[in-house]
Each structure stands twice: as C-alpha cells, then as structure tokens.
Amino acid sequence: MLTKERKERMVKDVIEFIIMMKHLTIKTILRKCRARYSLNPLGSGNSKTGCIGTYRPVGPSCPPSCSYLNNGCYTQSGRVFLQQKRATMDETRELRTNTVALTLSAITGLKCRLMVAGGWARNGEIDTNLINNIVLIIETMREYNLSPVEPYSYTHFAHDEFKPYADMLSGVGVSINFSDYFGPRGAVVWSHDDIQELRSMLSSRADIKGIYMCPAQRSKAITCQDCKSLCTSKAFNGLVVFDPHGSKKTKAKEASTNLLELLDL
Ligand code: SF4
Numbered sequence: 056m057l058t059k060e061r062k063e064r065m066v067k068d069v070i071e072f073i074i075m076m077k078h079l080t081i082k083t084i085l086r087k088c089r090a091r092y093s094l095n096p097l098g099s100g101n102s103k104t105g106c107i108g109t110y111r112p113v114g115p116s117c118p119p120s121c122s123y124l125n126n127g128c129y130t131q132s133g134r135v136f137l138q139q140k141r142a143t144m145d146e147t148r149e150l151r152t153n154t155v156a157l158t159l160s161a162i163t164g165l166k167c168r169l170m171v172a173g174g175w176a177r178n179g180e181i182d183t184n185l186i187n188n189i190v191l192i193i194e195t196m197r198e199y200n201l202s203p204v205e206p207y208s209y210t211h212f213a214h215d216e217f218k219p220y221a222d223m224l225s226g227v228g229v230s231i232n233f234s235d236y237f238g239p240r241g242a243v244v245w246s247h248d249d250i251q252e253l254r255s256m257l258s259s260r261a262d263i264k265g266i267y268m269c270p271a272q273r274s275k276a277i278t279c280q281d282c283k284s285l286c287t288s289k290a291f292n293g294l295v296v297f298d299p300h301g302s303k304k305t306k307a308k309e310a311s312t313n314l315l316e317l318l319d320l
C-alpha cells in the first residue's frame with residue numbers, strides 16, 4: 056500500500072499537470088493525461104449523465120450481496136461492459152484516474168459520476184482505502200482552490216453498513232445514493248408506470264422527502280449534468296426511481312420486485 060506522502064505527491068503531480076493545460080479542451084486534456092499516466096477508462100460525458108465518469112471492474116468491486124450481479128446489472132452488457140472490462144483496481148492507477156476525473160470536474164464545471172460501473176468494494180468488503188483516497192484527493196485539490204462539481208455515486212452496500220462512509224465522503228462534497236434502499240437518498244428500480252402504487256405504499260414515510268422519477272429517463276434532453284437537487288445534490292433526502300432499463304431489464308425488474316418481500320412497510 057502507498058504511503059500518504061507518496062499518494063499526496065502523485066495527486067499533486069496530476070493536479071499540476073492538468074492546471075497547466077486548463078485552456079485546452081477536455082478531450083485534449085484527457086488524451087494527454089492518458090499519454091502520461093496509466094489510467095482506467097474515463098468518460099467525458101455520455102448521453103445520459105453528461106458528466107465525467109469513472110469505472111471499476113464489475114464483480115471484484117461489487118458487494119457480493121448485490122442482487123444485480125450476474126442477474127441483470129446494466130453494466131454487464133453494451134458499451135459500459137466494454138469500459139469496465141478495461142478497468143483495474145491497481146491503487147496507483149485508481150488514484151490517478153480519480154484525480155484526473157475530479158480535477159477535470161473542477162476545471163470544466165462538469166459534474167463527476169464516480170463509478171458509472173462497479174462499486175465501493177474490494178474482496179467483498181467496503182474498500183476503505185479507496186474512500187480515504189477520494190477524501191485525500193479532494194482535500195489536496197483544495198490547496199489549489201479547486202473543488203469538483205457535485206461528485207456523486209451509488210452503492211449496493213446495505214444502508215446502515217455504508218452510511219458512516221457516505222457521511223465521510225459527504226464531508227468532502229461527494230454524494231452517495233443507496234441503491235435498492237427505500238429510504239432517504241435511496242435509488243430504486245420500479246416501473247414508472249406504477250409510480251403511484253409506490254407513492255401510496257411509502258406515504259407514511261415522512262423521512263423520505265419526495266419520490267422522483269429519474270428525469271433523464273423521462274426526457275432525452277435532460278442529463279445528470281442538468282438535473283437539479285436529486286442524486287448529485289448533497290442536500291437531497293428523497294427517493295429516486297429508475298424505470299427498469301438496459302438490455303437485461305426484465306431480470307432487473309424481477310430482482311427489484313423480489314426486494315418488495317424484504318420491505319417492512
Ligand atoms: S449494480 Fe453496481 S454493484 Fe451491482 S453488479 Fe452492477 S455494477 Fe456491481
């Protein structure tokens with residue numbers, strides 16, 4: 056494992072390299088960063104998120120309990136699949152990739168989606184080293200008066216297990232949403248056609264500040280970059296509902312429906 060001093064030097068090297076290029080386009084900066092460093096796949100904004108995005112390998116970085124693993128996960132097919140297949144969990148590589156993503160977010164004003172694919176696990180446990188590294192990167196960026204724009208991510212770890220780490224990340228501005236969690240900051244898969252059913256089932260839950268259908272799924276004109284006050288916002292305490300999506304959406308819908316049995320309403 057790298058020492059803190061070594062990590063800080065590596066992070067500063069990346070930040071200073073990007074600052075030197077801040078007048079260039081994001082695609083040029085990314086190309087030059089890839090030429091200088093060995094990086095994981097890094098997106099500069101797809102049609103749904105419109106945000107800078109990072110990837111971890113699906114499987115090794117996922118909580119074993121995730122009900123979508125090998126069962127309808129949207130990252131296990133299509134273009135996302137090809138990206139995450141090229142990602143590794145090498146610490147140096149992840150540290151630099153996350154530094155590039157978060158610094159580019161600060162410089163371009165684009166939001167940053169940490170882990171378009173993959174999760175916050177290593178060897179089946181919460182990857183606390185990764186969390187500490189994200190905190191270190193953002194704290195180091197502050198020395199250069201840089202702050203990433205609304206960085207956000209999702210986790211399939213159980214809410215109570217991951218909440219202390221979500222709070223730690225929130226302390227440096229990273230918003231964590233809890234997949235399959237029917238509570239504040241939850242992100243659940245549920246047919247938009249049946250949204251009223253869900254709203255009435257959760258009507259007694261005063262702790263959930265609103266139930267919202269993901270706007271990017273309702274209109275092609277909206278991306279996470281434009282979306283206000285939901286997953287990317289630190290202040291959000293509502294529930295976001297995703298219509299089953301991806302080429303394996305039938306399986307994803309089944310997995311979500313099975314969760315109903317676990318609900319204590
Ligand atoms: S939903 Fe997320 S945590 Fe679950 S298998 Fe897919 S990438 Fe991994």
Ligand code: SF4
Nearest residue numbers: 269271279282285286
């Ligand atoms: S609710 Fe908003 S921020 Fe969340 S995924 Fe949908 S568009 Fe993106």
